[in-house]
Amino acid sequence: MGSIFSQETEYPKSKMTLEPLCFHSEAKGKQILLSDCYSKAERMSTFLDGIVFTNRPVKPYEIITLRILKTEDRWIGGLRVGFTCLNPSNVNPCSLPPFICPDLIHQSPTWAAVVPDRFIKTGDFVHFWVNNSGEVFLKTNEEKKFLICDGVTMDFPVWAVIDVYGTTKAVELLAPGGNPFSLGLLTEISMDEPYDFSFCLPKEECLVCWCHTRNTRLLPCGHTILCYCCANRIFSDTATCPMCRCEIKKFHIQNKSPHRISPDNLLHQ
Structure with a gap:
């Protein structure tokens, strides 16, 4: 996948235009269903494979506005958003990883983070x-x-990238001004106002849900990047480590004895 996820150099900033923003019609996770006008993205099943990109690069301070259309409570962790130097027109959708965090971030020039749960209720604007x-x-x-x-990296064009993940089932990408709140936001973000540091995400959170502390070591690869709940869910769905793609055969919760995973001892919440 290295050649597919190479940094784009054939899309000069001088050619960037502000054509209507929508989701890219081809570069999307295998569970994503797009509406006819490519403004709505819904994950059909499971909790992963929900990556989508914008159809064109975005400019600094250009606001990406999402409306949360559907949520489901049986997962932990939800929507992830960010930016990438990948030109989605050059991405083979079959090679997209299941997660933005950490997979796409580690495989490409991509920067993204989780949206806190309290901001991703049905009807909310992000x-x-x-x-x-x-x-x-x-x-x-x-x-x-x-x-x-x-x-x-702002020396190259960047596209917005969204992961319709976990509790977030469907989102809509709105045109500028599609929500009255965004009209006031356009002026506000041009000023160098202070921002709230209290929501800056800590470094030791689970790399899947970004809600709980990393406390589970995956075996045999040894990576400690997940909380216990996400380790169970990933085992039941893919049984592969999100970091190295190694098969998960056992897990070890810190300060507890290692034990073998089986369908009988999975946690289902």
């Missing part, structure tokens, strides 16, 4: 953007904007 310094901010409803990740 606004996110990247500034000239490569910092990605998020704002919803009347909340103060907050930083979710940084380090985005």
Whole structure:
């Protein structure tokens, strides 16, 4: 997949246009169903394989506005958003990994983070953007904007990338002004206002749900990147480590004895 996920160099910034923004019609996870106008994306089943991209690069401070259309409660963790230097027109959809975090981030020039659960209820609006310094901010409803990740390379065109993951079942990508709140946001984000550091995501969270602490070691690969609940769910669905794709045969919860996973001892919440 290295050649597929190479950084795009044939799309100069000078050719970027502000044509209507929608989801890319071809580059999408295998569980994603798009509406006829490519403005709505719904994950058909399971909790993964829900990656979608915008149809064109976005400019610094251009607001990406999503409306949460459907949610489901049987998973932990939800929507992830960010930006990538991958040109989705050059991406083979069959080679897309199941997750943005951590798979696509590790395989390509992509920067993304989880949206906190309290912002992804049905009917909520999520606004996110990247500034000239490569910092990605998020704002919803009347909340103060907050930083979710940084380090985005702004020397190349960037596309918005969304993972319709877990509790988030379906989203709609709105045109600018499609939500009255975004009209006021357009002016506000152009100012260098302080932002809320309290929502900056910690570094030791589970790399799948971003809700719980990493406390489970996967065997035989040895990676400790998941919480216990996500380790169980991933075993029941793919049985592969999200970091190295090694088969998961056992797990070890920190400070407890290792034991073999079997369908009889899986947690189902």
